[in-house]
Amino acid sequence: MTDTLTPILTKFWDDPQSWTLATYERHDGYKALKKALDMEPQAIIDAVKDSSIRGRGGAGFPTGMKWSFMSPPDGGPRYLVVNADESEPGTCKDVPLMMANPHSLIEGVAISSYAIGCEHAFIYLRGEVVHVYRRLLRAVEEARAAGYLGDNVGGKGVKVDITVHAGAGAYICGEETALLDSLEGRRGQPRLKPPFPGAAGLYARPTSVNNVESIASVPGIILEGADWFKGMGTEKSTGFGIFSLSGHVTNPGQFEAPLGITMRELIELAGGMRGGKKLKFWTPGGSSTPIFTDEHLDVPLDFDSVAAAGSMLGTRALQVFDETVSVVRAVARWTDFYAHESCGKCTPCREGTWWLRQIMDRIENGQGTQDDIDKLVDICDNILGRSFCALGDAATSPITSAVKYFREEFEAGMHTPAHELFPPENSVLFPVQTKESSGMVSA
C-alpha cells in the first residue's frame, strides 16, 4: 500500500532555488540520463512501455506505445515535441512544474529523444507565461553547459538539442496537430489524421508529441524501473500524477498522488469545502470533461473508473464549485470560451459553438425559450463526433452533463436570471461591499 501522497516531481519544489541545475543534481538529477545512455534506445522504449504510463496531457494514450508507433528510422530527422501549451480551463500542473523543476522536463526530453532517435527536440510553451519561458531557457542553457545536451551528450557521442518555443495565445494549439502547424509558423489549426504525427508530424517527419508531465516522469521510470512505477496507481492507470484542486475548497493546491485517489480524499487534504458549504459540482479533468456532483466523490480518479462514471480523467484539473454557484453561469462562461477558441476550420464547431453561446446567454439571463434546452442538446448532438478535432466535442461536455444533473436550473432560465437565483457575490473569495454588489455584479 503506497502512501496517500507521493511527492516525486514535486519533491523539492520548496527548495529555495528549486529550478537550478545544482538543486536538481542534489536530488539525483541526470542520473537517469547517465543510466539511459548505457542502454540501447529500444530498451528505454521497452521500459516506458512496461511501466504502462498513459499520457498525462488528457487523452491517456500509452506513452511507450505512441513511441513505438513512430515510423521506423529512414536516416532522416525524427522529432520529439513537448506539448507545454497548458490551457485547458482548470489545468495548472505543467506550469508550476516547469517553473519549479524545469530540469525534470529537460532530462526527460534528453532521455526520450535518445530513445526515439531525435536529435532536435522542441518544447512548445504557451506564450502567456513569460517567467516559465525564462526558467526553461535557463535550464536548457545550464544543461547544455553541463554536457547533458549538445553534440556529445554525456560524452557518449549522442546528439540532442532543445529549442524552447513560445506560442502566442491560442487554446487550440494544445491539440497536437494544431500545435505542429503552429510550430511550423502557421495558424494553429488541426490536421486531418491519418497520417498521424508518428508517420508525418513536424515537417512531415516522424514525430512524437507528448505532454510535459509524461516526459518529466520518464527519468523516474528509467532510474527506478517500471516495477517501481507500476507499484503506484491502479492496474490500468499506473503511476502517479499531479492533481490540481481549485475553487471552493479551503486550501486549493497541487497534490502529487498515485492515480486512483478519490475526490473525497483530496477535498479533505484541501481542508474541506470553504466555510463548510456544500459541494455542488466539479470537473474531474478540466472544463472539457463532463461535470461530476457529490455522487461521484468516491470514484477512483484513474482513467477507467472516471470513464465508467461518465466523464474523463483528463488533466486531473479538479475545479470545485459550491452550492452558491449557478451551474448555468459556469457553463455559459465555458461556452463563451469554446466559441472564442474555436479555430474556424470546421463547420460543426465554428457555427455550433456560436449558436450554443447565444442560447446559453439567453438562459443565463432568464430569457430562455420553451424549446431552448432541447435545442441545446440537439446542437450538442450535432457537434459531438462530427467536428474536426476534440475541441468541438469538448464544447458539448459541460452543457450535456449540466443538463443531465441540473436540468431544473436550465428550466429556471426561462424566467429568472442566474444572478438572481445565485447572487454572484456569494461565490467570490473576498468580502464584497453591498453598496457595490448591487449594480456591479452582473454575469
Add this chain to the structure above:
Amino acid sequence: MSGHDASGHLHVSPESKAPYAADVLEKLYADAAEVVARYPQKRSALLPLLHLVQSVDGYVTGRGVSFCAEVLDLTEAEVSGVATFYTQYKRHPNGEYTVGVCTNTLCAIMGGDLIFDRVSEHLGIGHDETTEDGKITLERVECNAACDYAPVVMANWEFFDNQTPESTIGLVEDLRAGKDVAPTRGAAKVCTFKEVSRVLAGFHDGRGDEGVGAGPASLLGLKIANENGWVAPSSNGSGRSDGSGATSDGKGSK
C-alpha cells in the same frame, strides 16, 4: 482568438508603414537571423519574429509584417493570416503594460468578474482598450494555468495571484506611476510589454533566477506529505539516494 473579435481587421495607420530607421533595421536583421537559426525550417521562426516585431513597435505593424515576410520568404497575406490568429499579437498600439484579468469560469466566479468590472470602471476603459497615457491595456484573459491561485491577474504575462479588486487597482496605479511592481511568482519586477515581447522571441533577459520556485498552493501537497511522512515508494536499493524520504532540509510537522 481571432475570427470572432469585433476588431477583426488590421488597423494600419500611416506610421505603422513608415520604414524602420537604418540602425533599427540592422539590429532586426541580426536578431531575426538568430531566431531563424533555431529551426530546421525558417517558417517556424514566424511566431517568435512577430513577438520580436512587437518588442520594437509595441504591436504588429504593417512594416513588421513586411519585415517578417521578407525574412521568411512569405507573402504579407501569409504573415497577416498568422498574426491575426493569435491573441497575443496586437493589432493596434499596446499599452506599456497589458493587465489581463482571468474571466474564464473558475476565476470569474471566484471574483474575476468583479475585479474586471471594478478595474474597468476605475480606468475608464473596456476589454482590449488602452488608457490615454498609454500605460495600461486592459484585457479579459482565458485560463492562464494558475487556478489554485484564483482569482488571477496577469501583468505582461507575469502572475498576480489571489487578487481582489483593491489589489488589482493598486497594481494598475503603481504601474501607471512608474513604480517597480513585483509579481507574486515571476521576475523581480514586471518588465514592459516591449521587453517581455523580446523574451518571448527567445532572447533571454537573464531574469530566470529571480523570484520564487513555487507559491504556497503549489507546495500544499508537498507540505502535507512532509508533515505525515508520506513518500513515494523506494525501488529496492537502486536508483535515488534519498528514497527513504528523510528530508535534507529538516522539514517536519508544524
